[in-house]
Amino acid sequence: MPWIPRGLRNGIVTSRYPQTQDSYGENFRAAIVIRPHQYDLTIAKKVVDACPTNAISLNENMPSLDRGRCILCGRCEELYPDAFQFDSGFEIASANRGQLIVPSLEETDSLLADTKKELAQRVKALKRSVHIRHIDMGSDGADEWEVAALTNPVYDVQRLGVYFTASPRHADLLLVTGVGTVGMVSSLEKTLDSMPDPKIVVAAGVDAISGGLIGRGYASNGGISKMVKVDVFVPGSPPTPFGLLYGILLATARIPIWRAGTCSGAPRIMGKPLKQADFGRPRDDGYLSEENP
Ligand code: SF4
Secondary structure (H helix, E strand, O other): OOHHHHHHHHOOOOOOOOOOOOHHHHOOEEEEEEOOOOOOHHHHHHHHHHOOOOOEEEEOOEEEEEOOOOOOOOHHHHHOOOOEEEEEOOOOOEOOHHHHEEOOOHHHHHHHHHHHHHHHHHOHHHOOOEEEEEEEOOOOOHHHHHHHHOOOOOOOHHHHOEEEOOOHHHOOEEEEEOOOEHHHHHHHHHHHHHOOOOOEEEEEOHHHHHOOOOOEOOOEEOOOOOOOOOOEEEOOOOOOHHHHHHHHHHHOOOOOOOOOOOEEOEEOOOOOOOOHHHOOOOOOOOOOOOOOO
């Protein structure tokens, strides 16, 4: 029984996130940030052409980047390191699709606040326990590995009252991965119809958000947004388990409004160690809430 001494030696490995920040999670490559820079248009155009998913575009000669399309291949950083850089962290999910485009516009900020308020009202009943139905709409399998990791001893989402269920009739949250294959559309609709209200939809990974590398084609709808109303978008290719956990907490309004969506172009938190003051005071049950910042 080698696992007994190993367990005793390692101690408790389960993360305390979101009660406290997790330094392990902060090490993940999360997104590309655009650095303030005197942009060289010739190189910037080369980067636009090199991006395999058209995530980068030039707007009045300024680059902008859609994290909902970025597969984190690193080509932009390789070609133009002065302007593009990987940033670490994981709290990059957003309740607003426009917020994934960086630098974000002011109007998406105010729109985001409204969206989150509406979402918080809708999911009031789900704060202590949420059941997730996962549906694969044509994923390459990478997203599923990360989703499965949520139940391992490190992330252990059950400690937060988050459970996976096989039946849509027991589910509150629909977690969708994959590019949105045409053949799965009716299954998605039937699953969503079978879920009781309030129901939330989370698009997990750039495939579900935009179709990723495959995009739109004869067999792919280029993500799920055209088929269902998505409440929370979790970028990443694949998203990390911490990224998914953050998205689930955001979808169930367990992240304080002032803290959620902090990676919106201006890297206000990403890449920097968070201070205790950045966090809400844990409630007695260990959850964070907007009412108790
Ligand atoms: S890292 Fe993202 S933005 Fe950069 S080239 Fe790759 S897909 Fe495009």
